[in-house]
Every structure is written in C-alpha cells, then in structure tokens.
Amino acid sequence: MLTYLVKRLMISIVVLLGIAFLSFLIIHAVPGNPAKIQLGVHANPTTVAALEHKWGLDKSWPEQFWLYLGNIVTFNFGQSTAFSTGVSELIGDRVGPSLLLLAYGILIAVVIGVPLAIVAAVRQGGWVDNAIRVLTTFTFAMPPFWLGLMLALLLGFELKLFPVSGYETGISGILRTLTLPALTIGLGLLVIIVRNLRANLVTVLQSDYIEAVRARGYSELRVVGKHAMRNSIIGVITILASLFGFFVGLLVLVENVFQIPGAGTLLVQGVAKRDYKLVQTLVFLSGAAVVVIGFFTDALYAWLDPRIRLGGRG
Amino acid sequence: MRKLLLIGAMGALLALLVSACGGSSGGGGSISVAQEGEGGTKSVSAACEKEPVAGGQLVYSRQLETVTLNPREIKNGNGDIFAQEMVFSPLVRNDPSGTDEVVPALAEKWDISKDGLTYTFHLRPGLKYSDGSPLTAEDIAWNLEQFADPEVNISLAGVAAGMESVKATNDTTVVVKLEHPVAAFLYNIAIFPAFIVDKAKLEAEGPAYWKHPVGTGPFIVKEFAGGSHITFEKNPYYFEKGKPYLDSMRWNFVPNSNTRVLALKSGEAQIADGIPFSQVESLQGESNLEIQKVELPQEVLLVTNTKAVPALADPHVRRALSLAINRQQLNETVFRGTGTVPNSVIQNFELDASDQEVPPFEFNVEKAKEEMAKSKFAKGFSVNLQYPAGSDYFKQMALLIEQELGAIGVNVKLEELESSAVSEKWFEGEFQMTFPFVGTSSDVPVPDEYASFYALPAAELDAFKSFWTNKKAEGLVEKFISSTNEAGRKAEWKVIQELFNEEMPSLNVMDFPLINGHQTTVCGTKANGMGVDQLQETWIAGKSS
Numbered sequence: 001m002l003t004y005l006v007k008r009l010m011i012s013i014v015v016l017l018g019i020a021f022l023s024f025l026i027i028h029a030v031p032g033n034p035a036k037i038q039l040g041v042h043a044n045p046t047t048v049a050a051l052e053h054k055w056g057l058d059k060s061w062p063e064q065f066w067l068y069l070g071n072i073v074t075f076n077f078g079q080s081t082a083f084s085t086g087v088s089e090l091i092g093d094r095v096g097p098s099l100l101l102l103a104y105g106i107l108i109a110v111v112i113g114v115p116l117a118i119v120a121a122v123r124q125g126g127w128v129d130n131a132i133r134v135l136t137t138f139t140f141a142m143p144p145f146w147l148g149l150m151l152a153l154l155l156g157f158e159l160k161l162f163p164v165s166g167y168e169t170g171i172s173g174i175l176r177t178l179t180l181p182a183l184t185i186g187l188g189l190l191v192i193i194v195r196n197l198r199a200n201l202v203t204v205l206q207s208d209y210i211e212a213v214r215a216r217g218y219s220e221l222r223v224v225g226k227h228a229m230r231n232s233i234i235g236v237i238t239i240l241a242s243l244f245g246f247f248v249g250l251l252v253l254v255e256n257v258f259q260i261p262g263a264g265t266l267l268v269q270g271v272a273k274r275d276y277k278l279v280q281t282l283v284f285l286s287g288a289a290v291v292v293i294g295f296f297t298d299a300l301y302a303w304l305d306p307r308i309r310l311g312g313r314g
Numbered sequence: 315m316r317k318l319l320l321i322g323a324m325g326a327l328l329a330l331l332v333s334a335c336g337g338s339s340g341g342g343g344s345i346s347v348a349q350e351g352e353g354g355t356k357s358v359s360a361a362c363e364k365e366p367v368a369g370g371q372l373v374y375s376r377q378l379e380t381v382t383l384n385p386r387e388i389k390n391g392n393g394d395i396f397a398q399e400m401v402f403s404p405l406v407r408n409d410p411s412g413t414d415e416v417v418p419a420l421a422e423k424w425d426i427s428k429d430g431l432t433y434t435f436h437l438r439p440g441l442k443y444s445d446g447s448p449l450t451a452e453d454i455a456w457n458l459e460q461f462a463d464p465e466v467n468i469s470l471a472g473v474a475a476g477m478e479s480v481k482a483t484n485d486t487t488v489v490v491k492l493e494h495p496v497a498a499f500l501y502n503i504a505i506f507p508a509f510i511v512d513k514a515k516l517e518a519e520g521p522a523y524w525k526h527p528v529g530t531g532p533f534i535v536k537e538f539a540g541g542s543h544i545t546f547e548k549n550p551y552y553f554e555k556g557k558p559y560l561d562s563m564r565w566n567f568v569p570n571s572n573t574r575v576l577a578l579k580s581g582e583a584q585i586a587d588g589i590p591f592s593q594v595e596s597l598q599g600e601s602n603l604e605i606q607k608v609e610l611p612q613e614v615l616l617v618t619n620t621k622a623v624p625a626l627a628d629p630h631v632r633r634a635l636s637l638a639i640n641r642q643q644l645n646e647t648v649f650r651g652t653g654t655v656p657n658s659v660i661q662n663f664e665l666d667a668s669d670q671e672v673p674p675f676e677f678n679v680e681k682a683k684e685e686m687a688k689s690k691f692a693k694g695f696s697v698n699l700q701y702p703a704g705s706d707y708f709k710q711m712a713l714l715i716e717q718e719l720g721a722i723g724v725n726v727k728l729e730e731l732e733s734s735a736v737s738e739k740w741f742e743g744e745f746q747m748t749f750p751f752v753g754t755s756s757d758v759p760v761p762d763e764y765a766s767f768y769a770l771p772a773a774e775l776d777a778f779k780s781f782w783t784n785k786k787a788e789g790l791v792e793k794f795i796s797s798t799n800e801a802g803r804k805a806e807w808k809v810i811q812e813l814f815n816e817e818m819p820s821l822n823v824m825d826f827p828l829i830n831g832h833q834t835t836v837c838g839t840k841a842n843g844m845g846v847d848q849l850q851e852t853w854i855a856g857k858s859s
Contacts, residue, residue, distance in 0.1 A: 032734035036741045038389065041754065041767070042469045043741050044774035050468050082389060083540070084382050084521070093540060149572050157580045164576045165375075165568055167542055259568045261541030272734060 004302050012295045019287035020072060020280075024065050027271070027279045033057075034081050034274040055081050057276075068280060082275035091263065091282065097167055097178075098251050098262035104178050105185025105250075106240065112186065113193030118224055120194065121201035132194060140191035144250055148184040148257035155180060165259040181258040185250055189240075196239055200232035241297075244290050361855035362837035370854040371562045372836065375577045377588030379567035380544050383524045383535065385506040386460060386467045392846075395506050397565065399846050400546055401444075402509035402529035403553065405435055405454060405488070406500055408842040410851060412609070414664040414759040416500040420454065420510060420530060420553065421488075430495030430798035437486040442551040443512050444534045451482030453513050458490065461508045472766075472773065473502040473757065495796045497803060498762040505757055505844070532558040532850035543567060552850070559838070559853035578603065578831050584854070585832040585839070587847075591650045591707065597831055604836075607652055608828040610845030611661035612755035614711065616747060616821040621781040623697055623746045630689035632818035636675055637682035638722045641824060644714055648707045653826040659814040660764040661756050662825040664843075667808040672815065675822070682722045694723025700748040702733035708749060711823065740779050750779070753826070759843035761807060765791045768819055769810075782819035 035051035036043045052058045056067070071077050077087035113136075120132040139147070156164035168177045204210060205228055213227050214220075251264030263282065270278035378393030385398045407419040421435040441449040458480040464471035476496040481489050492499065502508070512528040526535050530553065533546035546563045566583065568574045571590045577583040579600060589597065589605060598605050618635070620627040645653040655674040658666050666672070686692050701712045709730070716726040726747075731739070733752065740750035756763055768777045769784065769791035777783065790813065794806045828845050838851040 032732075032738045033741075036738055037734050039469050040391070040737070040751065041775075041778075042472065043737075046774060047468055047471065048741075050465070054468070082381070084384065084387060084389060084524075085540070090540070149576075152573065152576055157576050160580070163582055164580055165570075165573045165582070166566060256570050257573055259542070259566060259570070259573060261539065261567075265541060265569075272732075274734060 001302065005299060008295055008298055012291050015291050016284075016288055019291070020069060020284050021065070023280045023283035023287070024068055024276075027274065027276050027283075028061060028064075030271075030274070032274045034276065037273050038081070055079075064276075068277070071277075071281075072284065077281040078277040080270075080275050080278045082270060082273035082278060087277050087281050090266065090278065091285070094261055094263045094266045097260050098255070098264055100174060101178055101181055101185065101254070101260060101262060102247055102251060104174075104182035105254075106189065108182050108186030109189035109193050113190050114197065116190075117194045117197035117201065118229075120198045121205060122220075122224065124198075124202055129198075133198075136191040136194045139187040142187075144184055144188050144253045145257060147187060148181065148254055151180050151184055152257065165257075167258075167260045177258075178260070181254045181260055184254050184257075188250060192239060192243070193236055196236050197232055200235050201228055204228045204231050241293065244286065248286065361835065364855070366559050366838060366851075366853040367855070368556075368559045368853070369561055370559075371564065372560050372585060372849070372852065372854065373583045374563060374565045374849075375568045375574045375583035375586040376565050377569060377571070377574065379541060379569070380538070380565065381540070383527050383538070385509040385511070388469055388506070393567075396846055397544060398506050398509060399531065400533040400563075400849060401527055401531040401535055402506075402511060403531050404504050404508050404510060405458075407504050408501070408759060408844055408846070410840055410842050410848040412841060412843055414843045416504050419504075420449070424500075428798075430497075430796075431492045433490045433492075433499065435488045435490070437488070438553055439486065441530065441553060443515075443528045443530055444549040444551055445512075445515075445528050446551060447512070447514075447528075449510070449530060450485050451488045454488045454510055455480045455482040456513045457510045458488070458503070458508060461503070467507045470505075470507045470757065473498075473505070473507065473763070495798045497795055497797045497800075498758055498760050501758040501760050501762075533563065536562070541567065554850065558850040560849065563849065575831075578833075581833065584836050585830065587828060587830045589829040589831045591648065591652060591829065594650055594652070594829060602834055603831055604834050605829060605831045606839065608830055608841045608845045609662075610755055610828065610841070610843070611663055611759060611825075612753050612827070612845070613656065613661045613825050614749065614823040615751065615754040615778075616715075616823050617740065617745070617750055617778060617780050618747050618820055619743065619745055619779070619781060620819075621743065623695070625689070625691040625695040626697070626746070628689045628691065629817055630685045631691055631695075632821070633816075634682040634685035634689070634722055635719060635724065636818055636821050637678050637685060638718050638724075639675075639715060639821070639823065640677040640718055641675060642677060644711060645824060647714065648710050649824060649826055652829060653824040656822040656825045657815075658761075658811050659818060659820060659822050660761055660768070661754070661822075663756075663759060663761050665760055665804055665807050667804075667811055671808065672811055675815075679721055686722055692723075694725065696725040696727065698727045698729055698746045700729045700731055700736050700739060700745050702736045702749060702752055703730045704733060705752055708752070712749075715823075743776070743779055743781070745779075755845070757844070761810075762795045765810060765814075766795060768814070777819050780819045782817065784813070784817055784819075787813055787817070 035048045035055065035057065039047050039051065056064070075088070080087050080090055083090055116132050116136070120129040123129050152164040155161045162180045163177060166177050168174065201224070205224070210223060210228055213223050248264060248267070251262060252268050254260070255262040255265045267279065267282050270282065376393070378390055380393050380397040381389040382394050383398055383401060385402060388394045403419045405419060405421045406416050406424070409415040409417045420437055420441060422438045423436050425434045437451060437454070443449055460466045462474040462477040467474060476492045476494055476499070478491045478493045483489050496502070510530060515528045516523045525538050532549055532552045534549050535544065536547050537545045543564055543566045548558050548561055552558065568577060571588060574586045574588060575593055575597065578586040594605050597603050618626040618632055625631045641655045645651055645655065654662065656662060657669050657672045657674040699712060699715070701708045712728050716728055719726050736748060737750055739745045740748050766773050767775045768782070769787040787810065790806070790810050794803065794810060797803050797806060830839070832839055835855045836852060837855050838853050840848040840851045842848055
C-alpha cells in the first residue's frame with residue numbers, strides 16, 4: 001500500500017509541475033501585455049518600461065517561472081497587477097462565494113434531480129419518463145446567461161421574491177442572494193444527474209440481487225431508495241467530479257449575470273488584464289484541486305480494492 | 315403518434331424560446347435624451363425644482379468595478395476615478411455644473427504670474443480631512459510633488475510635465491513654479507493624479523490606507539468589498555457647507571448591462587450608468603425613470619497606419635475615407651441619435667470652433683471619389699480593419715464602414731479581436747486600420763493632451779500610432795500648449811483644428827456621450843465636464859403627488 005501511495009504521490013507532483021508550467025506558458029504566450037493594458041492611451045515606451053520594471057515583467061521568462069515556482073512552494077503567490085492586492089488575499093476573498101454558489105447549485109440539482117431520476121427509471125418508457133428527459137434536456141440547452149436573466153426577470157423583477165443581483169453574507173443573506181444563481185446552475189446540471197442516475201437505476205433494477213430483495217417482500221420504496229440507489233449514485237458522483245472545468249465556465253457566466261464577487265469573475269478579469277500571477281495561481285490551484293481529489297480518491301479505492309494496489313496481480 | 319407529439323411539443327417550446335429572446339425595439343431611429351442635470355418632462359421635474367433636501371441613501375448600479383482608491387495608480391479607469399472623486403478633492407476642480415471652467419476646490423483663489431511660470435494658491439481657511447485632522451499647505455505641497463514624480467504617477471506623468479517645484483510658503487499658501495508656461499496647468503491639477511491624500515495616514519498605514527482612505531472629498535468610504543460594492547457616508551468636514559445632501563451611498567459593481575437595467579427598473583438601484591443605447595427607448599417609456607446623456611470629450615477613434623499601408627499615407631485617401639462614412643446613419647443606427655457628428659479629429663471640447671466656423675465632417679460619396687481620384691490609389695486598395703470583440707456597437711459600426719468604404723473602391727477586411735489584443739497591436743503598430751479602444755476620452759476638458767499626442771514627438775506616441783508627422787502642426791501645438799493668452803487660445807486652436815481636419819491623421823467617427831438612468835425621485839444629477847458624477851449635488855425628493 002505504501003509503495004502504491006508513494007508512486008501516486010510522485011506522479012501527482014509531476015502532474016502539478018506540468019500544470020504550473022502550462023499555466024505559466026499559456027498566459028504569457030497570449031498576446032497582450034499587462035502594462036500596456038493598464039496604461040491604455042498613455043502607453044508609450046517610457047511608461048511601459050517603468051511599469052514592467054515595477055512589476056518584475058522585465059525579467060526573463062525562466063527567471064519569472066522560477067520565482068513563480070518558489071511562490072507556489074511558499075504559498076506566497078505575489079502581488080496582483082490588476083488589483084494591487086496580494087493574490088492570496090484576493091483569491092481567499094473570492095473563492096468562498098464561488099464554492100457556496102456551486103455547492104448550493106449542486107444541492108438544488110440533486111434535490112430536484114434525484115426524485116425525477118427515480119420516477120423516470122421506475123416508469124421507464126412511459127410518457128412521464130419521456131417528459132422528464134425532454135424537460136431536463138431543455139433546461140440544459142438553455143444558455144446559462146439567458147436562463148439566469150430570465151429567472152432574474154421572473155422571480156426577481158416581476159414576482160420580487162429575490163433580488164436581481166448582489167451578494168450578501170450570513171445564512172439569510174446567502175439564501176436571499178444565491179438562490180437565483182444557484183437555481184440557474186442547478187437547472188443546468190439537472191440533465192447530468194437525471195440521465196446518469198436514471199440509466200444506472202434502470203440497469204440496477206434489473207439485476208438479480210434486486211429481485212432477491214423484492215422476493216423478501218420489501219416495499220418498492222425500500223427496494224429503490226435503499227438498495228438500488230446505493231449502487232447507482234456512485235456513477236453520478238464520479239461524473240460530477242470530472243466536470244470541474246465545466247463548473248468554472250458555468251460560474252463565470254452566472255457570477256457575471258448576478259454580480260456575485262466570485263473566483264470565476266476574478267479569473268475572467270485576470271485574463272482580460274493579463275494579470276499573470278493571478279491567472280497562473282487560479283489555474284494552478286484549480287488543477288491542483290483536481291489532482292489532490294484524484295490522489296485521495298485513488299488512495300481510497302486502493303484501500304477498498306486490493307486488486308488496484310497490487311496492480312492487478314492475482 | 316407519440317413521436318409526432320414529442321416533435322410538436324419541442325417545436326412549441328422552441329418558438330417560445332425564440333420569441334422570448336426577441337428585442338423590444340427594432341434597429342435604428344433617433345431618440346431624444348435629456349442632458350445631464352436637465353429636468354425631464356415627467357412629473358418629477360416639479361419635485362426636483364424644490365430646494366434640495368438632506369438625507370437618504372442612494373444605491374448606484376455601476377458598470378465598472380472600483381479596484382483601487384489610489385488616484386496615482388488607476389487600475390480600472392472610470393471605475394476607480396469616479397470613486398476617488400467622492401473621497402478626495404484637488405486644489406482646483408472641473409466645474410461641477412459641466413462647463414470647461416476650472417473652479418475653486420481646496421484652494422479658494424489663486425494668482426498666476428504674468429509670465430505664467432508661478433502659481434500661488436490660497437487655501438480655504440479651516441480645511442480638515444474626513445477624520446477631523448487639519449489639512450495644511452505642507453500636505454498639498456507633498457501631494458503635488460507625488461503628482462510630479464513619474465515613478466509615483468506612472469500613467470499620467472505627462473500631465474505633470476513642466477512642474478519645477480512646489481512649496482508651502484505658510485499654512486495656507488502653496489506656490490508652484492513651472493519650467494515653462496503650461497496653458498492647461500490648472501486643468502492638469504484638477505484631475506485624479508493631483509488629488510490630495512492624507513500623507514501622515516498613508517505613511518503610517520501603508521497600502522492598507524487605500525481600503526479606508528482619509529480625504530477631503532464629499533464622502534468617506536465605509537466599506538470596500540472588492541468585486542461586490544463600495545459604501546460611502548457623508549463627510550461632515552467637507553469644505554462645501556451643507557453638502558453632500560445624501561447621508562450615504564452604496565455603489566454595486568454590476569458589469570452586466572441587463573442586470574443593471576433590471577436593478578434600475580425594479581428599484582433595487584436608484585441610478586445606473588452604462589445604459590446600452592439599444593435599451594434607452596424602452597426605459598424612456600417607464601414612468602418612474604429618467605434617462606440622461608452625460609457629455610464628455612469622448613470619441614470613437616479610427617486610427618489609420620500611414621506606415622503600414624502606402625495608400626493611408628496619402629491625405630487625399632484619408633479624407634476620402636472620412637467623406638465616405640455616413641456618420642448620421644451610424645448615429646441613428648448604432649447610437650440611437652445620442653451621438654454628435656464631429657467637426658474635429660480629436661474629441662469635442664468647448665474650445666473647438668463652432669459647427670458654423672468649422673463644419674462637421676460631411677458624408678459625400680462623390681467628393682470621396684474625387685479625393686481618391688486625386689491620389690495614386692484611384693482604383694482603390696485593400697485594407698484590414700481590427701475592432702474589439704464583445705461590443706455590439708463596434709461590430710455594427712465595422713460592418714457599416716466596410717460597406718461604405720466599398721463604395722469608393724476600398725476593400726475592407728474585418729478582423730475581430732479580443733479588446734486587449736486590439737490595444738496591444740495598436741501599441742506595437744501591428745495594424746492597418748483599427749479601433750484601438752472602445753471609447754477614447756480626454757483626461758482634461760481642453761484639447762492640449764490629445765493635440766500633444768498627435769503632433770509632438772516628445773509624447774512618444776507616434777501621432778497616436780498613425781505615424782503621421784507634420785512640422786507645421788508640431789510648431790502650432792507647441793505654441794498652443796504653452797500659450798499664456800487665454801483669449802488667444804481659441805483662435806489658435808481653430809487653426810490647429812482645421813489643420814488636423816485637413817490632414818486627417820486619424821478619423822473621428824463619432825463623438826458620443828455616456829448614458830445614465832435614474833429614478834425620477836433622484837434630483838441634482840450632475841456631471842462635470844469630464845463626465846464624472848457630482849454626487850455631492852444629488853438629493854432624493856419626496857414622493858411626487
């Protein structure tokens with residue numbers, strides 16, 4: 001087990017280095033210079049050189065990359081050029097609303113999606129099943145930007161149930177200001193949960209052990225809710241975990257519509273202003289989150305299933 | 315049968331989706347919008363004609379986020395500048411009523427020596443910072459030294475050009491000496507890099523000062539939540555007694571224009587800026603809303619690279635391009651009539667010659683063809699036009715211009731790029747024709763800044779990257795920006811304006827305003843000559859009967 005973990009750790013470190021390198025390379029290679037962007041019409045060679053020097057952008061790329069790696073190791077991600085604040089402080093302030101929004105959105109998708117998936121699976125092939133699948137595809141196909149505005153118009157402006165924009169802290173503030181954006185995200189994710197869970201349930205409900213459970217005389221509610229769900233839900237969690245990039249894109253759009261001060265908006269602003277340190281750090285941390293989650297998931301699987309840690313040897 | 319029903323249902327849903335996406339008004343058609351500060355035709359004008367009343371909170375839905383309150387390190391353009399104007403004051407300021415005059419601020423009066431080299435400012439007695447501590451002439455002197463230091467004031471070091479020394483001669487007098495006369499000097503120190511900040515607090519707190527700066531503006535920052543909002547409360551020590559009228563303000567940063575409009579319509583915000591041109595007409599139909607133009611020196615600038623394209627080096631060709639553009643139609647189609655057909659290559663200023671003296675740029679395809687015939691490119695040529703992505707009106711403008719220039723034999727290839735990439739290519743000279751910025755606005759309400767950009771090599775901007783040179787223009791502008799004869803400047807500028815128009819180093823496609831909207835209960839909505847909100851003049855009326 002230890003050998004397996006060490007191997008996985010070494011691979012994870014290599015992957016992290018690769019992410020750091022790629023995030024550095026991509027933002028530097030994109031046309032656009034942060035000093036020129038900030039100076040706008042006042043960008044002349046003298047002012048650009050002065051600002052580049054102030055920000056350390058006149059150093060060579062290898063030197064900048066080495067400094068960047070040093071920042072990662074010491075968790076001191078430097079100063080943002082677009083915001084005049086430390087990158088760590090900036091991300092720390094903004095990642096909270098994004099995570100809350102994402103969690104709330106997934107919760108809504110699960111609360112709505114799981115019952116719909118169960119009904120669709122149990123009534124497989126009927127008009128209810130078809131209606132559920134069409135409706136969830138419809139909400140998925142709606143551009144999040146448009147869906148968010150429509151929800152703001154209907155539930156915010158017309159019915160005055162929620163504010164049309166803004167973010168407040170505290171439980172009541174979060175419920176008040178994040179419900180509409182979370183609903184936008186939840187409706188967008190609905191089809192993933194419904195279709196995946198429905199498909200898994202349909203397969204599981206046809207398996208022998210379910211027949212055995214039914215033969216014991218348990219109610220259908222118990223058969224589906226306790227026995228079938230346990231094996232069906234894992235696939236949904238795996239798929240949701242793999243959609244991290246999709247979530248970031250969704251957050252950017254929804255945060256923009258509802259004026260949520262989150263990390264998605266921060267990333268877009270950082271790219272627009274070519275804030276190298278901010279963008280590199282956000283991209284690296286996002287990639288690192290996936291790698292770390294993957295590492296712990298693999299460790300858990302190896303612990304649960306000896307075949308994995310023994311490399312398939314019988 | 316089931317399949318048919320399913321297809322039918324999908325079709326109906328699709329139709330619903332498309333119809334909901336439809337816009338409220340068709341394209342084109344001018345609309346009439348009140349000027350900033352003017353009363354509208356609605357019942358609110360009666361309430362706003364009464365005496366201002368103190369009190370209340372204003373919620374402002376703003377397009378641009380405030381990123382920093384450091385006036386010498388602007389990060390997000392007007393998002394920063396407008397907030398800084400609330401918190402700090404300069405020595406002199408642009409007239410809050412919107413003329414191009416410079417009026418007293420922290421200085422109640424000043425003397426200028428005959429040679430234009432010495433300015434003596436006399437401060438108002440009893441000036442205090444927002445925390446009650448006294449403001450002295452030494453503070454002013456230190457701030458102006460910072461303003462003149464190109465390592466501190468990196469982005470606008472140019473406006474501090476000519477300053478030799480600044481000294482506090484006593485507690486209420488500051489003397490500034492210039493190396494040479496600078497005609498626009500008072501305008502240059504009326505804007506944000508010359509705002510007066512609290513030196514002692516800044517030195518004690520370091521960068522943390524900028525989260526809750528102490529200044530002498532009409533408001534104090536109460537809370538600054540990056541990416542979300544900034545709240546202000548009134549400064550009890552503000553030098554204009556009785557102002558501001560508002561007790562507090564909350565500025566929400568709402569980059570999405572649809573959300574801003576919704577917030578205004580729903581009453582969540584009482585005022586919103588950046589109203590899209592396409593939504594002005596529908597908002598004017600709301601009985602509780604007033605839509606207003608905020609005039610400022612701002613243009614849509616089309617830069618022609620005379621170095622990259624031989625044809626563009628010929629002034630006949632450049633004049634032909636200008637004559638071929640139907641600005642009136644562009645104004646109606648894209649700007650809904652809120653723009654102004656310009657009579658100057660650079661932005662509109664009060665100093666400009668009138669339309670009667672220098673006529674606005676005309677649309678005349680025949681004359682355009684005659685100009686082309688006078689050039690070596692009578693048969694036409696091909697040119698690439700870059701424009702920024704993400705802006706509906708730039709796309710429309712680019713398409714219209716492509717069509718119009720095609721009529722005189724100029725084959726335009728459009729290239730849409732991300733806005734930062736367009737600006738980068740402009741800076742590097744890697745373009746043929748370009749709209750380098752979404753809006754190009756002057757920092758001061760006089761033409762000195764942009765005239766220098768075009769005509770003076772010392773500006774290091776290669777005539778705003780058109781690579782045009784003209785010795786006559788250089789001499790005239792040198793004289794103009796150092797002129798101490800205020801009365802003579804208008805005549806001097808008319809000559810330069812006509813020369814620029816003749817040479818056409820770049821094309822001014824349209825002078826256009828900002829469009830703001832506010833509830834009819836919000837009164838005293840004014841902007842100075844630079845388009846900056848003067849919210850110390852704003853008040854909230856009671857409900858109209």
